[in-house]
Each structure stands twice: as structure tokens, then as C-alpha cells.
Amino acid sequence: MTHMSKPLVAALLAGTMLTSQAFAAGTHPVTGEALADDQTFTYRVLDEHSSLDPQVVEDVTGSEVVRDLFEGLMNQDAEGNLVPGVATGYEASDDKTEYTFTLRDNAKWSNGEPVVAGDFVYAWRRAVNPELSSPYSWFMELMSIENAAEIIAGEMPVEELGVSAPDDQTLVVKLSAPLPYFPQMTTHATTFPAPQKVIEEFGTDWTKPENIVSNGAYVLTEHMPMERSVRERNEMYWDNESTIIDRVEALVINDENVALTRYMAGELDRTEIPAGQFPRLKAEMPEEAVSFPRLCNYYYTFNLSESGPEVFKDVNVRKALALAVDRKIITENILAGGQPQAFTFTPAATAGFEVPEVEMASMTQAERDEMARELLAEAGYGPDNPLKFSMIYNTSDDHKKIAVALSQMWKQKLGVEAELGNMEWKVFLEERGNQNFELARGAWCGDYNEASTFLDLLTSPSGYNDGKYSNARVDALMQEARTASDTGPLYTEVEQILAEEMPVIPIYHYAGVYMLDSDVGNWPVDNVEQNWYSKDLYKIAE
Structure with missing residues (x-):
């Protein structure tokens, strides 16, 4: 079963025929809008990206750049399809345990060499190779690719990964268990070709502008x-003729x-509000201030590892802190x-x-606060014996406002003394990843649109x-959900635990809360x- 209808292919082909003439006239080939002479898109990012190596990148802003520089098996349209x-x-x-992808024969690397199925085999083996220790190797295991778990654990050679290239235009993937949403997962950077x-010539320097070779609609200059x-x-790029934006700058x-102020x-052209x-x-500015739902959550995580603080091992303490947050x-x-x-x-x-349905959601804030005080007293904390801990977040004015609000709510309602610490992004990721914290800010944006990406x-x-955090029942439910025909009851039980x-x-x-210049066309607000x-965007003449 393939996901491409014949009319769509015909339309795509017709589209490429149209474009070169239409652009010459300075109008958009589909909408007919007049295009700006300068097709540069400039946007703001909060932090330096973690990496531009598809198998190493681990943050949202880095992945945005990687999606422009590299192209995977499948992309998404403005609705997320x-x-x-x-x-x-x-x-x-x-039985949904084997997927065969047909590669186009006109895909090229930026140095002119063809992109072949073997480039994906190499990249996917690289992603699970313990030597690279990719921060996203677990994603390959989540994709249920045959032998991924064993290879990551160092128990099998990378050559045993269930991915093969019988010829340059065919990629065959064998799964250890059926996974109906497997194709959706191939829009993720970790699965892009390399x-x-x-990489063999330049090692870790391969992503520098003077060395990088990529296969997406853009090159890093x-x-x-x-x-x-x-x-x-x-x-x-195979579809360069349809690309309108010439240059993209991330500041x-x-x-x-x-x-x-700079916006x-x-x-x-775009910045967070x-x-x-x-x-x-x-x-x-009603035309430029936008807000739409996003597939991301914002949370604080307790360090429940052996090195974590003793106080957080008490569920009453954790619940009290969660209840007292006036969301x-x-x-x-x-x-706002x-x-x-x-x-x-x-x-x-x-x-x-x-x-x-979870109990906390249906209570009033006054009821939550009352219950929080009772639970904390039960755990042995109160005005005479205040609960003390430290909490960390990555440097940002907005994260700071939230951290301050949390610490004040806890202090006023529960007498808690929370010490705040902020860290630059890369240091923060490292400290959090090494369990060098007591309570830490977390946020997660879905890698694909299905509840398991969060749970x-x-x-x-x-x-x-x-x-x-480790709970055998949660692990078992999530394992079961991977092959279940009805995941609803399983996800409900996990959330209740x-x-x-x-x-x-x-x-x-x-929510995506942006200032977005009204001359930017086709921003995918419906893609959660x-x-x-960038290849799908364009600048309209003002």
C-alpha cells in the first residue's frame, strides 16, 4: 500500500513544469501572489543548535536547520501529512513488519553525487552504533527496527541492523514488531541519510560550512x-526549480x-512572543501575532535516580508540589x-x-492547595521544618518567570524554600542528562504525531x-501499545499512573506564539x- 495517489504525482510533475516560467514573472505559480525581489527568510533562535549532524542533533532548533540541509525518506506538508x-x-x-521504500533516481548530494539507498543504510547503522553514542539512538529502537536494541547495547554488530539496499533505488526495513506509524517516523532527522x-574524511568537523555535503534544498554557507x-x-536539489526562498538566516x-525589538x-521575519x-x-498587529496549538509539553522533572535527593523519593512530596502549582x-x-x-x-x-480524567484536573485550586498542605505535613514538612531543594532551567527570560512563579507559589502555600539556578543550553542538557540536579525544567516536542512519542x-x-523514573507497569503498557489495535485504554492507564x-x-x-511577518507565505500553522x-515558504512583495 503506497501513500501517493497518481493524480498527486501528476500534479507534482505539472508543478515543476510550471514553476520556472512563473517565477520569471515574479508571481507564485499556485497562488498568483506577487513575489518579493529579496527571497531571504530571517528568524530568531534562543540558543546555539546542539549539532548539524542528523544522527547527533537533539534539539528542536537544530532539527529545523537539519530539515533544510538534509532530506529523509518522507517529508510533511503544511497539515502534517x-x-x-x-x-x-x-x-x-x-503484517506491517517490512517496509519497502522506492527512492527517486534524481536525488543528488550537494557535490553532485547521487543519493542512494546505501546512504540511508550507512546513516541508520551509524545512529545505532555505540561508538557514535547518538543521543537519539533510542529512537531507532523505538522504530522497532530489527536488532536495533541489541546493537545499541553492544551485543550485535551494526551490520545486523534490519535495513538493506538490494539496489540503489530500494530500501528495505525489517521490524521486530508491527508498527503502523513507522513511515511517520521517517520525517525525523535521525533517519536522514549521511x-x-x-564523514570518514573530516570526522566531527564534517558539518562545518567548508566541509559539509548535504542532500536537502539548502546548503550551509x-x-x-x-x-x-x-x-x-x-x-x-532534485526539486530546486520549485524552491522560492533563496537564503535562510537563523540568528x-x-x-x-x-x-x-529587532523584529x-x-x-x-519571525520571533517568539x-x-x-x-x-x-x-x-x-492582528495580522502578525499568531498563536496555534503545538505538539509540545512543558514540565518539571524530579531526579528519582539513586543520586537524587531523598525527599523526592516520597510520592506525597512530589504530589504536594504538583498540586500547589496554579497553572x-x-x-x-x-x-497569555x-x-x-x-x-x-x-x-x-x-x-x-x-x-x-485525572483527579487533579477536576479539583478547584483551593482544593488542590488544601490537599498539598496535608500531603506535605504527612511527609513531615511544614513551617517548622521547611522542605528545601534546588531547581534548574536553561537561560531564558520566560523560563525564569515560570521558575520564579513556581518557587513563590510553593513558598507562600507550603513554606518551601526552592533555590533557582539557570544554565546555558548545552551545559543544562549535560547536567540534566547526567542527573546532576534535584528538580529540572523539561519540555518535549513530539517526534511524530502519536501519544507514544510523549509517554x-x-x-x-x-x-x-x-x-x-521507572515503573514496570508503565513499561509493560507502552510495550503492549506498540502492537495494540486500540491504544486508548493503555495510554489512559499510563497517564493515570x-x-x-x-x-x-x-x-x-x-502554543506556537509568534510574531510572523505578514509577507511570509505558507507558514504551516496547521502542522502541530x-x-x-524553508523550501515550502516564500516572501510576498509588500
């Missing part, structure tokens, strides 16, 4: 760490308010951008997910379970994963 990438389509065996010769990165059109601006001065400012900006103050007064309060880990925006995070083997044991404090679910591709 699968569309062809390097693969023109795929077929699944009846240029073996270039400049990178000044902590300042900016620039990507420009890749003339070798690192650590301060949300500075970024907004107002016309230096940026600082906490609390959406209502005013929406009233003043409404955070979503309505601090953020349309973010929903979170009492479950998985956002309501997730495809096919029914938000389960798998809190299973024992997950690479991003930084609090080291999490609400009972409170290994993390869910605070809110994200916010997987955007």
Missing part, C-alpha cells in the same frame, strides 16, 4: 557559533525582548498566549489521543528519561509538530 522526500512512496507487508566519504547560521539554495538571540525594526505580551500585540496563573497571566494548562503529560493536540519518554529505557506517582509536574502544553521546510 506525509509527502514524498527522497522516497517517492513505500509499500508495507500485510555522506559516508565526507556560514556558521558563527552563538551568533548565526546561514543556509542557501542547493542547486543540486541566536538569547533575550526574547531584544528579539522582539519591530524589520530585522527578523515574550511571555505575557500576546494580548497586546494581537490587538495592535492558570502561568497560562493566563504570565504566558493561548497555552492550555497541563494535568497530563500528553497534549490534547496529539492525533487520536483522548485526554483521560515513551517516561519508560525505563528512554534516553531522555532524565529523572530516571503518572498522575498517581507524579514523576514529573506537567505545567502547560505549548511544526516541522517546517
Whole structure:
């Protein structure tokens, strides 16, 4: 069963015929809008990206750049549906344990060499190779690729991975268990192809602008760490004729308010709106202030590892802290951008997910506060014996506002003394990953649109379970969900266990709250994963 209809293919082909003439006339081939002479898209990022190596990148902003530089088997359209990438389509065996992807014969690397199925085999073996120790190797295991778990554990050679290239245009993937949403997972950076010769020649320096060879719609032409990165059109890209944006600049601006000032001065086409400012900006600039649901959650995680603080081993302490958080103050007064309060880990925006009833959600805040005081007293803490701990977050004005609000709520209601610490992004990821914290900010954006992308995070083997929470029942339910025809009851039970044991404090679910210049065409506001591709955007003449 393939996911490409014949009319769609015909339309795509017709589209490529149209474009070169239409662009010459300075109008968009489909919408007929007049195009700006300067097709540069400039946007703000909070931090330097973690990496531009598809098998190493682990953050959202890094993945945005990687999606432009590299192209995987499948892409997403503006609604988040699968569309062809390097693969023109795929077929699944009846039992959904084998997927065969057909690769296009005109895909090229930026050095002009063809992209072949072997480039994917190399990249996927690389992702599970313990020598690379990819922060996303667990994702390959989650994809149920045959032998991935054993290879990651160092028990099998990488050559045993269930992926093969019978010829240059065919990639065959064998799974250890059926996974109906497997193709959706191939839009993720970890699965993108990698240029073996270039990596072998330059080692970790292969992603520098002077060395990098990539197969996406753009090439990296400049990178000044902590300042900016620039990507420009890749003339070798198979669909270069349909690309309109010529140049994309990502500017690192650590301060949300500075970024907004630079947006107002016309230096940026897109920036996040600082906490609390959406209502005013929406009233003043309704065309440019946007808010839409996103597939991301914002939470704080307890360090439940052996090295974690003794106090957090007590479920009453964890529940008391979670209950005393007035989420409404955070979503309505601090953020004010349309973010929903979170009492479950998985956002309501997730495809096919029914938000389960959890006790805390149906209580009033006064009832929650009362219960929090009782639980904390039961755990032996109160005005005479205050609970003390430290909490960390990555440097950002908005994260700081939330951390301060949490610590004040806990102090006023429960007499808790929480010490705040902020860290630069890379240090923060490292400290959190090494369990060098007591309570830490966490956020997760779905890697694909299905509840397991969130709930798998809190299973024992997950690479991003930084609090080291472990519950055998949760692990078993999530294992069962991978092959279940009806996952609803399983996910409901997992969420109810999490609400009972409170290994993390869910605070809110994200909205995309941006200032987006009205001359930017085709921003995919209906794609809740916010997987955007510069090749699909365009600048309208003002």
C-alpha cells in the first residue's frame, strides 16, 4: 500500500513544469501572489543548535536547520501529512513488519553525487552504533527496527541492523514488531541519510560550512557559533526549480525582548512572543501575532535516580508540589498566549489521543492547595521544618518567570524554600542528562504525531528519561501499545499512573506564539509538530 495517489504525482510533475516560467514573472505559480525581489527568510533562535549532524542533533532548533540541509525518506506538508522526500512512496507487508521504500533516481548530494539507498543504510547503522553514542539512538529502537536494541547495547554488530539496499533505488526495513506509524517516523532527522566519504574524511568537523555535503534544498554557507547560521539554495536539489526562498538566516538571540525589538525594526521575519505580551500585540498587529496549538509539553522533572535527593523519593512530596502549582496563573497571566494548562503529560493536540480524567484536573485550586498542605505535613514538612531543594532551567527570560512563579507559589502555600539556578543550553542538557540536579525544567516536542512519542519518554529505557523514573507497569503498557489495535485504554492507564506517582509536574502544553511577518507565505500553522521546510515558504512583495 503506497501513500501517493497518481493524480498527486501528476500534479507534482505539472508543478515543476510550471514553476520556472512563473517565477520569471515574479508571481507564485499556485497562488498568483506577487513575489518579493529579496527571497531571504530571517528568524530568531534562543540558543546555539546542539549539532548539524542528523544522527547527533537533539534539539528542536537544530532539527529545523537539519530539515533544510538534509532530506529523509518522507517529508510533511503544511497539515502534517506525509509527502514524498527522497522516497517517492513505500509499500508495507500485510503484517506491517517490512517496509519497502522506492527512492527517486534524481536525488543528488550537494557535490553532485547521487543519493542512494546505501546512504540511508550507512546513516541508520551509524545512529545505532555505540561508538557514535547518538543521543537519539533510542529512537531507532523505538522504530522497532530489527536488532536495533541489541546493537545499541553492544551485543550485535551494526551490520545486523534490519535495513538493506538490494539496489540503489530500494530500501528495505525489517521490524521486530508491527508498527503502523513507522513511515511517520521517517520525517525525523535521525533517519536522514549521511555522506559516508565526507564523514570518514573530516570526522566531527564534517558539518562545518567548508566541509559539509548535504542532500536537502539548502546548503550551509556560514556558521558563527552563538551568533548565526546561514543556509542557501542547493542547486543540486532534485526539486530546486520549485524552491522560492533563496537564503535562510537563523540568528541566536538569547533575550526574547531584544528579539522582539529587532523584529519591530524589520530585522527578523519571525520571533517568539515574550511571555505575557500576546494580548497586546494581537490587538495592535492582528495580522502578525499568531498563536496555534503545538505538539509540545512543558514540565518539571524530579531526579528519582539513586543520586537524587531523598525527599523526592516520597510520592506525597512530589504530589504536594504538583498540586500547589496554579497553572492558570502561568497560562493566563504570565504566558497569555493561548497555552492550555497541563494535568497530563500528553497534549490534547496529539492525533487520536483522548485526554483521560485525572483527579487533579477536576479539583478547584483551593482544593488542590488544601490537599498539598496535608500531603506535605504527612511527609513531615511544614513551617517548622521547611522542605528545601534546588531547581534548574536553561537561560531564558520566560523560563525564569515560570521558575520564579513556581518557587513563590510553593513558598507562600507550603513554606518551601526552592533555590533557582539557570544554565546555558548545552551545559543544562549535560547536567540534566547526567542527573546532576534535584528538580529540572523539561519540555518535549513530539517526534511524530502519536501519544507514544510523549509517554515513551517516561519508560525505563528512554534516553531522555532524565529523572530516571521507572515503573514496570508503565513499561509493560507502552510495550503492549506498540502492537495494540486500540491504544486508548493503555495510554489512559499510563497517564493515570503518572498522575498517581507524579514523576514529573506537567505545567502547560505549548502554543506556537509568534510574531510572523505578514509577507511570509505558507507558514504551516496547521502542522502541530511544526516541522517546517524553508523550501515550502516564500516572501510576498509588500
